[in-house]
Amino acid sequence: MTSRTSAPGRDLHSALDRAGFYPRMVADVVEDALDGRDPVSHLIHLETHFDRNEVHRHITVLVLTADVLVIAHVDDQMLDDMGEQVMAQVSTETIPVSRIASVVLSYVYHQPQNYKSSDKIRELTVGMSWSGGQRIDLAPAGCGDPECDADHGYTGTSQQEDLVLRVSAEADGAGAVEDARTFAKALRRASISPAEVHAPSVAPEQRGRVGSRFARGLHQG
Template identity: 75%
Template sequence: MISRASAPGRDLHSALDRAGFYPRLVADVLEDALDGREPLAHLIHLETHFDRTEVHRHVTALVLTADALVVAHVDDQQLDELGEDMMAQVSTETVPVARIGSVVLSYMYHQPQNYRSTDKVREVSLGIAWSGGQRLDLAPAGCADPQCDSDHGYTGTLQQEDLVVRISAEADGMQAVEDARHFARALRKLSAGNPAEPRWQPETRPARVAPRFIRGHHQG
């Protein structure tokens, strides 16, 4: 099992227990994906989605080691109306730290006109890119004339990302937001590496047109 002797090991197991989403299953999945590596930092994010009469949960587990980022996704789904027959779908990916191209941390502050240095950030989105894949978000373009009904084509943004995790104080608690910031700092520090070392360059791939990508999530 993942070592409970070290502080990172204890904290990881505690985070899995707090999430309460098949903690033993997720721990075993992570142990297999880690291949004996020692965890340095982690981020466990649980989301719940409602689909009519069904409740779907999804956990994203990120574990950082000295040379790799382990990403695990676990979904559950009920196979009968009573919810007695359940199935869990699990996927893992091990990404060499040298392949991580960018770490983006977006912040959301409420009432910025009253901002003070002691104010806590209320929401963060952590974006990590490593494969060279890109996401293109499109929307109809317009003009300043409210009476204009001409076709102005489309406008959009092109972003490079393989994973996005959004954490808010309202949904996940203030500690979860701080945990995400701590993980992002650890990931930035490790992935930056030695500037004298050659960095891995992602291969060029065509951009894909899609709505905001959240891997493995059920949409309500």
């Protein structure tokens, strides 16, 4: 496998092994999507969902190279009650870093009135856009009159993003937050100057919340 020849490539495969989600299959899927490119930085998200009596797992792997961002997503689903018949669904997307329009980082700090430069970020949300996709968050609109019962419609915000990743220190650990920020900074640097990507690799897997237009389409409840 080509990417194993570099230290970042070995770190990526080690992280997939630690995640333990069909590591050989996922590694082959990622290798195929990389098409011989060497990884520069990576981020791994593994999550389990419980739906009534069913358990659904999925992994999303983000790999940055010198010229592309590869996103691989794998779901599994039990086809029988005994869990003996399992199906895996695989999707990959390759985005030239030159097409990445924005990388947005949102930070959360606790007790900002006591902030010190050494304080750790408690939560990090990374948003990326490359195809003009829009996410719209709506909520019922209201007015300042507590006696008013009129229908004011809805209000909301529209954000341009194709993928959103959220990592919190409480759920994932402070190290996971820092690793996500390192990857996001490498991606941001690559999208601004694709020919000057020299970011270090990020080895550990991440367990934040990832939402993407293709990942949501794959999940079956």
